[in-house]
Amino acid sequence: MTKIILHGCFGKMGQAITEIVKDMEDVQIVAGIDPHAGSADYPVFPSLAECAIEADVVVDFSAPAAVVSLLEAAVPRKIPVVVCTTGLSKEQINLVKESAGSIPLLFSANMSLGINLMISLVKKAALVLTEAGFDIEIIEKHHNRKKDAPSGTALYLADAINSVFDYDFAYSYGRSHQTEPREKNEIGISSLRGGNIAGEHQVIFAGEDEILEIHHKAGSRRIFAVGAIGAARFLSGKTAGLYTMSDVIG
Numbered sequence: 001m002t003k004i005i006l007h008g009c010f011g012k013m014g015q016a017i018t019e020i021v022k023d024m025e026d027v028q029i030v031a032g033i034d035p036h037a038g039s040a041d042y043p044v045f046p047s048l049a050e051c052a053i054e055a056d057v058v059v060d061f062s063a064p065a066a067v068v069s070l071l072e073a074a075v076p077r078k079i080p081v082v083v084c085t086t087g088l089s090k091e092q093i094n095l096v097k098e099s100a101g102s103i104p105l106l107f108s109a110n111m112s113l114g115i116n117l118m119i120s121l122v123k124k125a126a127l128v129l130t131e132a133g134f135d136i137e138i139i140e141k142h143h144n145r146k147k148d149a150p151s152g153t154a155l156y157l158a159d160a161i162n163s164v165f166d167y168d169f170a171y172s173y174g175r176s177h178q179t180e181p182r183e184k185n186e187i188g189i190s191s192l193r194g195g196n197i198a199g200e201h202q203v204i205f206a207g208e209d210e211i212l213e214i215h216h217k218a219g220s221r222r223i224f225a226v227g228a229i230g231a232a233r234f235l236s237g238k239t240a241g242l243y244t245m246s247d248v249i250g
């Protein structure tokens, strides 16, 4: 049995996880953390520091500032954490990496199976097609309540491509302010917000006479919730270190 503390339990993702876990026999939410009001069939606390309930792992879908207080409480307790919150600043990402020196920590901007496979596909495509002169553009689409832009996943895809080339590519966010043609060594990243779109990411490799598009569409938030629960199962009992969804998928 994997016992989970759900950080951000009253949010959209927290609720999606709560629903899925109800039908699982080997996973249990033993406590929730959320400073806002709501009701749950497990005890809820305003912060991890105020929750004395024992668990195998914390699963976090909250807000960037909340990740800081979460890690400050999790590290002395030596409890593993799956950080799924996106939009973290450089300092907050550094804190995540630093914390992984003391606890098992899995950090991923996207918990879905499809996107994590897409990461390896775009790296391979970039290696072959950039050599052949193709330009790389990323388009992401999300619901009208999403706060951060571009999405953490769009940056995750761009960083994965960039890692193949020792981070030589600059990112160009939208083009309305530009008056010159695009540079060769750039990745364009464009964001669209509307309705209830759960998440779409499209990487476009555009050459002179052919275009390759790798496109992922999330049908619902369920895919992230399922991935996060898989990550929680994986992380429970691991040694300290920084893990990603690639470690879970294998």
Ligand SMILES: NC(=O)c1ccc[n+]([C@@H]2O[C@H](COP(=O)([O-])OP(=O)(O)OC[C@H]3O[C@@H](n4cnc5c(N)ncnc54)[C@H](O)[C@@H]3O)[C@@H](O)[C@H]2O)c1
Binding pocket: 007, 008, 009, 010, 011, 012, 013, 014, 033, 034, 035, 036, 046, 047, 061, 062, 063, 064, 065, 066, 069, 083, 084, 085, 086, 087, 108, 109, 110, 111, 112, 224
């Ligand atoms: N990694 C992924 O695959 C993935 C997928 C979906 C969403 N996300 C990210 O997860 C985060 C949450 O998404 P959401 O759609 O559920 O957002 P949401 O706004 O619906 O929910 C966030 C919840 O966190 C709670 N919260 C705020 N401060 C807190 C604190 N200090 N401690 C504990 N809880 C706190 C809020 O009260 C709210 O209930 C966002 O950053 C989103 O981009 C990541």
